[in-house]
Amino acid sequence: MTRTIRAVGGTASEPAADSFSLYDAEEAVLTRTEAMLSGLSDVAGGVQALADAYRRGFREQQRLVRMSDRMQLDLQKANQRLADQRRDLQALNAALSGEIEHRTRLEAELRRLADTDDLTGALARRRFMESAAREWLRHARSGAPVCILMLDLDRFKLLNDSFGHAAGDAALVSFVAICRAHLRTLDFIGRTGGEEFAIVLSDTGLEGGAAFAERLREAVAVTPVPMMDAAMRITVSIGVAQSEPGETLENAMQRADAALYAAKDCGRNRIALRSGAQDLSGAAIRP
Structure with a gap:
């Protein structure tokens, strides 16, 4: 509520020229406070938006890291399978080489037996x-x-x-x-x-x-x-x-x-x- 104070020597029906409101300062403070709160709200909204963006980026980074980990694991498994296959192929090649060598010796022996008299060594x-x-x-x-x-x-x-x-x-x-x-x-x-x-x-x-x-x-x-x-x-x-x-x-x-x-x-x-x-x-x- 506003209270009016009359100056000495004036009439009661006319307000004094220098009259003022007792709560004008409070009104100004409140106004400034509201402006500041409005500004803080804008700042808070920006900070919130920045935090949300950071959170999204962090989650995307987590997703990419997990994807990279899975890819690395898949790559390791693939490399292990390739290593296993390579060992299997090497073992198979060794077995084939041994079989070829055995067959070559057998063929040479059969040819020798066919071409040579087994007892004397003379030609058959x-x-x-x-x-x-x-x-x-x-x-x-x-x-x-x-x-x-x-x-x-x-x-x-x-x-x-x-x-x-x-x-x-x-x-x-x-x-x-x-x-x-x-x-x-x-x-x-x-x-x-x-x-x-x-x-x-x-x-x-x-x-x-x-x-x-x-x-x-x-x-x-x-x-x-x-x-x-x-x-x-x-x-x-x-x-x-x-x-x-x-x-x-x-x-x-x-x-x-x-x-x-x-x-x-x-x-x-x-x-x-x-x-x-x-x-x-x-x-x-x-x-």
Whole structure:
């Protein structure tokens, strides 16, 4: 409520010129307070908005961090799976390499068994014929002579019966070892039967083949054989044939085989030569 104070000497019905309200100062303070509160409200609203924005940013950052953590975990798991797969692949590759190596060895062993006589180490018959056919083609192209030798251990059945099959096997092994010691690198020997063998001498004529056969026959006759009595010796009969122009390998082997039988018919432990269609079993049989 406003109270009016009259000045001395004036009338009661007229207000004094310098009248004032007792609560004007309070009104001004309240007005300023309200203005300040209004300003504080605006500031508070701004602070609140800033806090909300910060909260949203913080939550988004938390979400991104969690997402990054999940991605890192997924990446770690993926890397672990890759590492496991790599180890599995390495183990598989090692197993495959081992299997390939095993198969390669097995294939080589099978090829060796197919190409080589298991007891003596001489070429198996099939492999010998293949090698002889290649040599025959080379001879046909170059015209260089080739000698075929057919060899048979004498009385081999009697040796087996007297000393046993183990001694017979030892005799075969010893015989092939003697032959190899006399062969050149370009020559080769094959086992064509039980105690029957064949030799191909490259670039060798009939006389050269005969000289080789004689040296071989003498070496076999003087070499003791394991598992046999020291006084016992094995002997060999040899048929020799030289290639003829235009002749097939099979025909040359037949002539060498016929010479072998001639050597056996004449007492064994000797060589016989056969050239072309002529049978030289008389003059060409050498004890």
